[in-house]
Amino acid sequence: MLSVVLIGTGNVSTKLAQAFSSSEDLQLLGIYGKKERKSEVLSSGHEVLEIGEFDDQADIIVIAVKDDAISSVQKELQSSKALVVHTAGSIPMDVLLPMKRRGVFYPLQTLSADRDVDFKSVPLCLESASAEDRELLENLARSISESIRWVDSSERKHLHLAAVFTNNFVNHMIRQAEKICEEHDLPKEILHPLLDETVNKAKILGAAKAQTGPAVRGDSSVIEKHLQLIADKAQHELYKTISVSIQNEYESQL
Amino acid sequence: MLSVVLIGTGNVSTKLAQAFSSSEDLQLLGIYGKKERKSEVLSSGHEVLEIGEFDDQADIIVIAVKDDAISSVQKELQSSKALVVHTAGSIPMDVLLPMKRRGVFYPLQTLSADRDVDFKSVPLCLESASAEDRELLENLARSISESIRWVDSSERKHLHLAAVFTNNFVNHMIRQAEKICEEHDLPKEILHPLLDETVNKAKILGAAKAQTGPAVRGDSSVIEKHLQLIADKAQHELYKTISVSIQNEYESQL
Numbered sequence: 001m002l003s004v005v006l007i008g009t010g011n012v013s014t015k016l017a018q019a020f021s022s023s024e025d026l027q028l029l030g031i032y033g034k035k036e037r038k039s040e041v042l043s044s045g046h047e048v049l050e051i052g053e054f055d056d057q058a059d060i061i062v063i064a065v066k067d068d069a070i071s072s073v074q075k076e077l078q079s080s081k082a083l084v085v086h087t088a089g090s091i092p093m094d095v096l097l098p099m100k101r102r103g104v105f106y107p108l109q110t111l112s113a114d115r116d117v118d119f120k121s122v123p124l125c126l127e128s129a130s131a132e133d134r135e136l137l138e139n140l141a142r143s144i145s146e147s148i149r150w151v152d153s154s155e156r157k158h159l160h161l162a163a164v165f166t167n168n169f170v171n172h173m174i175r176q177a178e179k180i181c182e183e184h185d186l187p188k189e190i191l192h193p194l195l196d197e198t199v200n201k202a203k204i205l206g207a208a209k210a211q212t213g214p215a216v217r218g219d220s221s222v223i224e225k226h227l228q229l230i231a232d233k234a235q236h237e238l239y240k241t242i243s244v245s246i247q248n249e250y251e252s253q254l
Numbered sequence: 255m256l257s258v259v260l261i262g263t264g265n266v267s268t269k270l271a272q273a274f275s276s277s278e279d280l281q282l283l284g285i286y287g288k289k290e291r292k293s294e295v296l297s298s299g300h301e302v303l304e305i306g307e308f309d310d311q312a313d314i315i316v317i318a319v320k321d322d323a324i325s326s327v328q329k330e331l332q333s334s335k336a337l338v339v340h341t342a343g344s345i346p347m348d349v350l351l352p353m354k355r356r357g358v359f360y361p362l363q364t365l366s367a368d369r370d371v372d373f374k375s376v377p378l379c380l381e382s383a384s385a386e387d388r389e390l391l392e393n394l395a396r397s398i399s400e401s402i403r404w405v406d407s408s409e410r411k412h413l414h415l416a417a418v419f420t421n422n423f424v425n426h427m428i429r430q431a432e433k434i435c436e437e438h439d440l441p442k443e444i445l446h447p448l449l450d451e452t453v454n455k456a457k458i459l460g461a462a463k464a465q466t467g468p469a470v471r472g473d474s475s476v477i478e479k480h481l482q483l484i485a486d487k488a489q490h491e492l493y494k495t496i497s498v499s500i501q502n503e504y505e506s507q508l
Contacts (some may be wrong), residue, residue, distance in 0.1 A: 067476070072302075090476055109448055110466060115455060123444045158438045159445075161306045161480050162431040167446045168467030169427040169496050172271065175461035176423075177416040179504070182266045184412045190403065190480070192375045192457055195361055199453050201369060201429075202281030203446055207429035212364060222344055226415050234502055241495045242423050248488055249429070254282045 002026040002139055005058040005082075006173055009033035012087050013064035015111045016144075019119040025143035029058050033065075058082045060140055062105055065089050074099065083133045087159030088192040093127050104126040104136050106156060107145075110167050119144040125151040154236065176235055215246035255392055256280040257311065259336075261327055262318035263287035266341050269365045270318055273373040281398040285382050307472075312336045314394055316359055321345050328353065337387045343414030345380050346407040356384040358392050360410060361399075364421050373398040378411065379405040391418075430489055469500035 004026055006013050013031065020028040036112045056079070063073050063086045074096050077084055084096055085103040096102035104127040111117060121233050125142040126148060128134045134150075150157060174195065181188040201210040214222035223243055230236040258280055260267050267285065274282040310333070316338055317327050317340045324340050329349050339357040350356035358381040365371060378395040380402060382388045388404075395402045405413060428449065435442040455464040468476035477497055484490040500505055 062279075062459075067473075078347070078388055091478060101484070108444060110451055110455065110464075111318070112455070112459075112464075112466075113426050115459075117451070121447050123447060147444075147447070155438055155440060157483060158434055158441060159478070161446060161483050162434040162440075163448055164493075165427045165431040165434070166448050166468055168465070168469060169430075170424050171447070171453050171456050171461050171464050171466075172496060172500050172503075173419045173423040173427060174456045175465065177419040178461050180412055180416040184409055186405075186409060186413060186416075188460075190362060190401075190413070191416060192281070193375050193377060193401070194417055194420050195424070195453055195457070197364055197369075199449055201364065202425050202428045203367070205366075205369075205426050206442075207432050210364075210425050210427075211422070211429065212366075213418055215422060219321075225344060225411070226418065229411060229415050237420075238495065238499050241492065242426060244364065245488055245492050246422070246426050249426075 002060070002136070002143065003029050003058045003201065004062060004140065006031045006062050006064060007033060008026065008064035010064065010066065010113045012107065012114050013062075014113050015117055015119075016062065016064055016087070016107075019144040026140065056080050056082065059136060060085065062087060062112065070095055083128075083136055089125075089163060090157050093129060093159075094153070100132055102128065103133060104153070105141065106151070106158060108133045108163060112187040114245050120146050123147040123149060125149050125156055127152055127156065158236075176238065179232075179235070211246065211250065213246070215243040216250045218247065256313050256390070256397065257283050258314050258316060259312040259395065259423060260285045260316050260318060261287060264318065264320070265365045266361065267316075267318035268367050269373075270316065270341070271371075272363075277397040280394065282442050305437060310334050310336065313390060314339065315339065324349055337382075337390055339391065343379075344411050347383060348407070355384065355387055357387060358407070358410065359391065359395065360405070360413075362413060362417060373393055377401040379403050379410055379429050381410065388453045412478055430492065433486075433489070462506040465504065467500070467501065469497040472501060486505045 002021055006017055013079050017028060017031055020026060038137060061077060061082045061084045063070055063081060065073055067088050070088060070091060080100040083101045083103060086096065087105055087107065089106050093102055093104050106120055106125040106230050108123040108125055109117060122145050124145045124147065126141055138148060157213060177191055178188045227236060227239060230239055256272055256279060260271055271282060273284055274280060313336060314337045315322055315331060315334060315338045319327055321342050324342060324345060337355045337357060338353055339359040340350065341359055343360050347356055347358045360379040362377040362379055363371060376399050377399065378399045380391050380395055382391050392402060430447055434444045481490060481493060484493055
């Protein structure tokens with residue numbers, strides 16, 4: 001049976017610990033990290049050990065720590081014989097050099113400690129320095145997800161950029177809509193059916209075909225009216241920039 | 255039984271025709287509009303009549319035409335005794351003056367001729383100039399939807415602005431992510447689970463709590479790396495503006 005240890009006590013590690021624990025195909029030997037984050041990770045039923053206590057019995061070591069902490073964690077694992085992978089979207093695999101058995105295990109999903117996630121549908125982007133370790137890493141991935149893809153470091157950094165638009169920037173747009181509702185005592189839930197349909201439409205038609213609204217129609221009268229409604233200077237600027245961007249993108253269609 | 259006529263042959267009218275036709279509580283007497291758009295509307299089983307053929311037997315006339323055509327349609331209905339409502343988010347009810355029996359019936363949803371929509375969950379924002387017509391308009395709304403709200407013209411224009419962020423701008427963010435995938439031969443479907451979770455998380459936690467990513471963390475090193483990856487000048491500008499906007503919005507939390 002595949003054995004794994006996790007390093008880190010943040011959101012990614014917490015969620016991976018839960019997923020690894022529920023899989024019958026592998027054994028989670030332990031979670032290593034700073035003691036103070038213990039309580040959250042312990043909800044997975046595993047004790048948090050300090051990294052000094054690390055013993056090297058695992059087939060795979062998964063480093064799920066902040067991007068800028070990967071290097072320092074990796075230095076403590078130099079003598080390890082296991083396959084060592086990190087989980088970061090924007091960090092190249094070779095941050096783990098000079099380790100020979102290095103790889104990446106990047107879950108393309110937003111993970112929060114307080115949100116349950118069904119890992120079965122989370123795309124896992126895998127990379128391995130050596131062909132021999134591919135099967136091992138793929139077995140780890142298949143034990144928790146049905147969506148596996150081999151992605152090299154260059155592709156992964158573009159995926160991570162695309163994920164910023166998909167998650168961070170989409171969320172910021174939703175926030176602006178919420179603020180407008182809050183300012184005018186309107187319940188933000190009234191926008192939820194529109195939000196659901198927006199996403200479904202984009203997924204089915206593709207976002208280019210799904211684009212509607214004053215900017216793509218070149219309807220400067222509605223755009224002007226909207227700009228006059230926005231008292232918040234930053235939101236005004238945001239509306240303007242995005243409208244111009246939409247107009248430029250679909251200009252030739254007008 | 256409530257009787258309705260629809261004016262217009264665009265997306266909103268087409269979808270309303272389908273919804274009105276499937277309701278047992280009302281009778282759709284006819285659809286009036288330009289003959290050339292006939293085929294699409296006819297899919298609802300109704301003949302498209304020219305507006306000159308208009309006969310005034312309906313309880314409610316629903317004007318579902320382009321914003322700038324509402325006034326001219328309304329002029330042809332001056333002698334009507336029916337309640338006349340328009341369906342536009344950003345147009346005040348009083349565009350229908352001097353009609354006494356005027357109102358608004360605004361479906362807060364993105365409607366396309368080629369997408370089926372379940373009207374039951376579409377929020378209908380209602381407004382009526384006279385208290386006497388409220389019941390009539392509410393009956394029309396309840397015959398197709400379970401989500402009804404009375405919203406005055408001022409609230410509605412803010413809702414319409416919020417809808418632009420929720421639909422148009424969210425969709426434009428999704429488009430950017432799609433383009434990044436296309437440029438690097440990555441399947442855009444790999445982002446769909448992230449997109450679904452983004453929306454679910456924002457709905458449940460609220461977008462402010464759900465905000466993650468380099469901008470809200472103040473992680474300028476990742477932001478810089480992303481900006482270097484974006485070859486497209488317009489997309490570069492968009493990434494920068496939105497990141498600054500996120501940073502400013504959550505500045506005090508850092």
